[in-house]
Amino acid sequence: MHTIVEAFGGIVTGEDAAKGLHRALPNEDWPAQLYRVLKAAQVRQVSYVPDAGHSELIRLFAADPGVVSNVLTTEEEGIAIATGAWLGGSRSVLLLQSSGVGNCVNMLSLVTMTRTPLLMLVTMRGEWAEFNPWQVPMGLATAPVLAAMGIRVMRADMPRDLIETVESAATLAFEAEQQVAVLLSQRLLGAKKW
């Protein structure tokens, strides 16, 4: 696995990540690629509140005896588990939906105060072709809330951006002890079918 050192701050767009960094992996769908990238980053613990967009990744991790999976009752629990995992020398990832970011706000002070690596993969709702208006307020607030708590926000709008963005986020988190959220846009995921 190659590593990418991000020399810039703030929001990294998929366009930036795609510049010269994209590697074609034509025969895999993106959840399978994501799983491979996270395994290559030596992720050994996964926490999640289920989301349809994460369902295949959750299934892949659940089937992996080398990874401990935790289903959460609320997303902030995952921030605490990630902290404990790192204390014990283990890398982890937190999978959640944008609405769950709102449930994490105060708990994010734990990882910023302790400078604990945090990698969150956030599936977005309330933006691209959203049917359910109840998803919109937290969808609008997701990136600003994370930024307000000192979390670095990166975003992938298309599948081709996603893998490079997550690879880069994992390096930032685990090598530079940063707290990083990658937002997986609803356009990438596809609008929820009703």
Add this chain to the structure above:
Amino acid sequence: MATRQSVLDRREVVARLLAKRDNLLVVTGLGSPTYDVHAAGDHDGNYYLWGAMGAAALIGLGLAQAQPDRTVVVITGDGEQLMGLGGLATIAVSNPQNLVVVVIDNNHFGETGMQVSHTGHGLDLAAVAQSCGFKETRAVRDMKGVDEIARSLHAPASGARFFVVKVKAENPPRSLPARDAVHVKNRFRAHLGLGTM
């Protein structure tokens, strides 16, 4: 009855729990439990919280999963654990045999003016943990019970354990560990042989 007053002194209870700590790793919930554990003797294997209310037991879970050969003891208060009730369900699903949660329960929010907590209104945290699926749960009100918990910290278990120690509602003089969270983290990791970046 959960609202009956206990006479146990929290500092004596925590000192007794950790008197023969050996290889135990200890995570402390914010407020009095952090001070109690520090008063019992600072240690590189202590991870003190000054915030993140509701996180203590779940930090214990993440740590227990990462260090399956070490016993992790979470020492927290009733108010802190009440904020993380859902976390008891999450811990019980994983049910690590090397995780022990001990709630020092004084029926009150001691740090904020001794307001009566839910346990003071009768909520039984050990029963909640049992209902969630913890393998062993118990509430104790005397030193004999505390000594049994202290011994069980070093005994093999079949899953996660959850103990409540009912104590007197009082605020002993504060015993303050470092508030530099990066320092405490790095010190703890170094204790496990893990490096800094």
